[in-house]
């Protein structure tokens with residue numbers, strides 16, 4: 001069962017005044033109840049990665065990487081996926097301001113759970129590379145403590161990671177949202193090329209990768225698109241340990257409404273089990289291990 005770390009809301013708007021306060025209630029009694037800094041201090045802390053805007057966190061098993069994981073959702077994302085199920089993480093508006101040390105400490109409290117299950121930390125979002133300085137420092141602190149680390153990323157900002165940063169990441173969950181520029185742009189409003197470049201780099205470095213592909217009827221499930229994605233991933237078959245084909249679901253619809261954004265997929269129904277299985281077969285036909 002997920003343990004939900006969603007807490008109070010910090011809105012980083014000028015009307016908040018001089019001082020910005022990190023809300024920490026509900027974060028297991030730790031974190032930064034006393035984190036109160038001026039706006040210029042906050043900008044500097046964000047630049048150095050001393051402080052990050054953490055949307056929420058949860059403990060999960062059998063998703064977001066191996067074993068039991070603490071998945072931390074960081075605010076901010078450059079993509080605008082039509083099927084996003086966490087649209088409230090897209091903008092740098094909601095979340096809890098927390099210091100990198102306090103978040104690392106919270107992760108380390110679960111060390112015995114991670115050891116027993118082969119789990120660890122997964123940074124997700126939003127896009128975990130959006131707040132790159134915070135992500136970089138958190139990954140190093142946790143990885144240096146001997147805990148397995150993973151990022152769940154679209155790869156769009158992969159160039160922000162140095163090779164040294166990648167040394168602190170044990171596994172990359174790489175979301176390949178479509179297989180050609182036009183479809184990728186229609187689905188995400190961004191370009192595909194950076195994801196391919198990042199995937200090529202991970203392949204050269206022999207970094208373990210789990211690819212994720214979401215089947216969205218009428219948007220990503222055409223035979224051509226699925227084959228294009230499979231061809232791209234097949235190039236990385238040496239380091240891609242598995243492909244996870246995930247059916248689109250409508251569970252994010254309420255969040256789109258809550259934040260006042262138009263939700264384009266209101267009338268899209270989830271794909272049938274047969275069509276998801278068909279997509280899995282396309283990946284299997286390239287010799288990939290598929291779930």
Ligand code: SF4
Pocket residue numbers: 077078079080081083084085086087089090125126127154
């Ligand atoms: S990359 Fe993820 S968080 Fe960002 S818009 Fe797409 S689905 Fe949402």
